[in-house]
Amino acid sequence: MFELLGIPPQVLLGQLLLGLINGSFYAVLSLGLAVIFGLLNIINFAHGALYMMAAFVAWMLLEYLGIGYWPALILAPLIVGAFGVLLERTMLSRLYHLDHLYGLLLTFGLALIIQGLFRNYYGISGLPYQIPEALSGGRNLGFMFLPNYRAWVVVASILVCFGTWFMIEKTRLGAYLRAATENPTLVGAFGINVPLMIMLTYGFGVALAGFAGVLAAPIYSVNPNMGADLIIVVFAVVVIGGMGSIMGAILTGYMLGLVEGLTRVFYPEGSAVVIFVIMAIVLLIKPEGLFGRTA
Amino acid sequence: MLKKLALSTAVGALAAGSALAQDIDVKLGVLNDRSGTYADLSGEGSAVATRMAVEDFGAAEKGMNVEVISADHQNKPDVGSNIARQWYDVDGVNAIVDVPTSSVALAVADITAEANGVLLDSGAGSTSLTRDQCQPTTVHWTYDTAALANGTGGAVTNAGGEKWFFLTADYAFGHSLEENTMAVVEENGGEVVGNVRHPFPSQDFSSFLLQAQGSGADVIGLANAGGDTVNAIKQASEFGITQAGQSLAALLMFVTDVHSLGTQTAQGLNLTEAFYWDQNDATREWSARFEEEMGSKPTMVHAGAYSATMAYLAAVEELGSAEDGRAVVAKMREMDIDDPLFGKVTVRGDGRAIHDMYLFEVKSPDESEGEWDLYNEISTISGEDAFLPMLDECDFSKS
Numbered sequence: 001m002f003e004l005l006g007i008p009p010q011v012l013l014g015q016l017l018l019g020l021i022n023g024s025f026y027a028v029l030s031l032g033l034a035v036i037f038g039l040l041n042i043i044n045f046a047h048g049a050l051y052m053m054a055a056f057v058a059w060m061l062l063e064y065l066g067i068g069y070w071p072a073l074i075l076a077p078l079i080v081g082a083f084g085v086l087l088e089r090t091m092l093s094r095l096y097h098l099d100h101l102y103g104l105l106l107t108f109g110l111a112l113i114i115q116g117l118f119r120n121y122y123g124i125s126g127l128p129y130q131i132p133e134a135l136s137g138g139r140n141l142g143f144m145f146l147p148n149y150r151a152w153v154v155v156a157s158i159l160v161c162f163g164t165w166f167m168i169e170k171t172r173l174g175a176y177l178r179a180a181t182e183n184p185t186l187v188g189a190f191g192i193n194v195p196l197m198i199m200l201t202y203g204f205g206v207a208l209a210g211f212a213g214v215l216a217a218p219i220y221s222v223n224p225n226m227g228a229d230l231i232i233v234v235f236a237v238v239v240i241g242g243m244g245s246i247m248g249a250i251l252t253g254y255m256l257g258l259v260e261g262l263t264r265v266f267y268p269e270g271s272a273v274v275i276f277v278i279m280a281i282v283l284l285i286k287p288e289g290l291f292g293r294t295a
Numbered sequence: 296m297l298k299k300l301a302l303s304t305a306v307g308a309l310a311a312g313s314a315l316a317q318d319i320d321v322k323l324g325v326l327n328d329r330s331g332t333y334a335d336l337s338g339e340g341s342a343v344a345t346r347m348a349v350e351d352f353g354a355a356e357k358g359m360n361v362e363v364i365s366a367d368h369q370n371k372p373d374v375g376s377n378i379a380r381q382w383y384d385v386d387g388v389n390a391i392v393d394v395p396t397s398s399v400a401l402a403v404a405d406i407t408a409e410a411n412g413v414l415l416d417s418g419a420g421s422t423s424l425t426r427d428q429c430q431p432t433t434v435h436w437t438y439d440t441a442a443l444a445n446g447t448g449g450a451v452t453n454a455g456g457e458k459w460f461f462l463t464a465d466y467a468f469g470h471s472l473e474e475n476t477m478a479v480v481e482e483n484g485g486e487v488v489g490n491v492r493h494p495f496p497s498q499d500f501s502s503f504l505l506q507a508q509g510s511g512a513d514v515i516g517l518a519n520a521g522g523d524t525v526n527a528i529k530q531a532s533e534f535g536i537t538q539a540g541q542s543l544a545a546l547l548m549f550v551t552d553v554h555s556l557g558t559q560t561a562q563g564l565n566l567t568e569a570f571y572w573d574q575n576d577a578t579r580e581w582s583a584r585f586e587e588e589m590g591s592k593p594t595m596v597h598a599g600a601y602s603a604t605m606a607y608l609a610a611v612e613e614l615g616s617a618e619d620g621r622a623v624v625a626k627m628r629e630m631d632i633d634d635p636l637f638g639k640v641t642v643r644g645d646g647r648a649i650h651d652m653y654l655f656e657v658k659s660p661d662e663s664e665g666e667w668d669l670y671n672e673i674s675t676i677s678g679e680d681a682f683l684p685m686l687d688e689c690d691f692s693k694s
Contacts (some may be wrong), residue, residue, distance in 0.1 A: 003462075011505070011509060013503050015502055015505065018499075018501045018502050018505065019502075021501070022499055022501075028339075054392035110379075116330075119330060119334070121553070123334070123335045123591070124330075124331065124332060124333075124335045124338075125335040125336070125521075125522075125551045125554065125555040126335040126522065126525055126527070126555040127555060128555060128556060128559075128560070130557075130559065131533065138533075138534070138535055144505060145534055145535045145539070147533045147534055147535070149500075149533065150533075219529065219533060220416060220498055220499075220526060220529075221522055221525045221526050221529065221555060223522060225331070225332070225522070226498070229496060229498055230498065261502055263597065264502035264503065264506075265506070266503065268491050268492055268493055268494075268502075268503065269465055269492050269494065271493075271502075272494030272495055272497070273494075
């Protein structure tokens, strides 16, 4: 058996798998950001807050209405997506003709307000949300114990990521979308309702964050800061992948999950910074990002 | 004759009463984390507890004008220092209450000594407050990392958890807790087989937990706090670590953390606290009043803010003034305090409040009869055993 830098292969395999699991969250979140930026040119800083909101919605559905995990996996993203549509209609749509910075500041402010409200009502310690019965327990893979729920997270996120990519890059609807962002006036002239498409796109991007939020609820503490802790990393992922590149965001998400996982073995103290170091290097060498089309 | 005597006593008492009622002005500042990780375990709750203390002490009836203000230090030493300076120099604050987050507490302790105010610390854990950075104006009331190590570390090692692996938050508090606990483990015949330092704060602990699992330790010691501890415990259960026979020792955990985890996940955990709401009639009565205002049960940090303020006001009343912080703390050291929440308390020469600590076990869901019915008391650790002995150079009662 080979051994890498004193780490036995079983341990390494285990850590790589864990990296893939964390990468799943990065991928789904950065995908949502990339969709919103790529098609709407909005830097959506409220993404983390909306991710947190979905986890809370899942908790509320269970607590107040007795609705369990599986329906919540569909309902919570829909509810949060609808909330996103509301934000887009009432606020964001007024800023399209202005510089990116305005959208960034608006969504950043919204994020702080949403987090503040949840903190005020539910405190900071977090709320319990159990893993669904069907996915509790786990299996022994020989090199590690893999909880069933984590395996589900990987499968679900891969399906959602590649489904989204396929829809945007390979279908007629996706083609309309891309065309509408390229030249809204011309596409509108063909009889396509461009504002509606843009609104639904934002709602969809937000729903992706919501989906990640529900996935996260049973394994991380459901608390108002859960999004704020994650969003900066996810932004770094998007920058490394290339702003607006759909496939770039997905692949970079998984890749950086793996890199972070390995750092946790070799130099755990550095695991919080490694992504930002990579970001700095990528920006220096290839400012448009690894998969970016234009700078 | 008897009537006359009674009359003169009454007149005398009145005279003494008016002598006491000399309008002592006291301003207390509650400085803590009101929006971050520690907002639930300290935050507004500590301000509420401090105001309750002022009311229960009967300050108004005793001719004391006590005002309580509060601010958010955001867990940042620079922010905390600025507020403390402003409070002492401009706003005329006499004492600062609570101050969780050791790095902020240490900065505020220095400023307090400079301004001759009083720091009534309840929320911070570092033993440095009464050791290498001790000050004559510091009173460290509720707990410290040594007491936690002695409580949980000692109990778990003696119960057969001999080989330890530490999962440590990579900052001053985590290091201090890890170091104290390692010493206790080794003292009790245990062995430390490894450790990993995780960034603060972290969301995902699976990788670190896997390393802990591979180490072959009996016990995984969690030298972290708040959301980090909650996430680590949640994920340890998910990865089947506890089911496979390794046990967890949460070295610092508050009742709000256990409430957040739920008894399903947290059951069987050992933890050390200075106060639990359901200990006796006095704690239950006080906690019920607290809950009416805050909507949740108090943590030991809230209870500490209340009791420290009570003791402080008693000392100020005896002195007749709150101006000289050193004198007030010196008076607190002389007093025999019998506190409704902490029992018998003495403030040692170095400012360390000595009182009993308690080892608790988290109830199983079957045992728990309500949302906040979370602990079984296992044992009492006397103050002398819980806290570190005093350093000579920190004994301010001599000078």
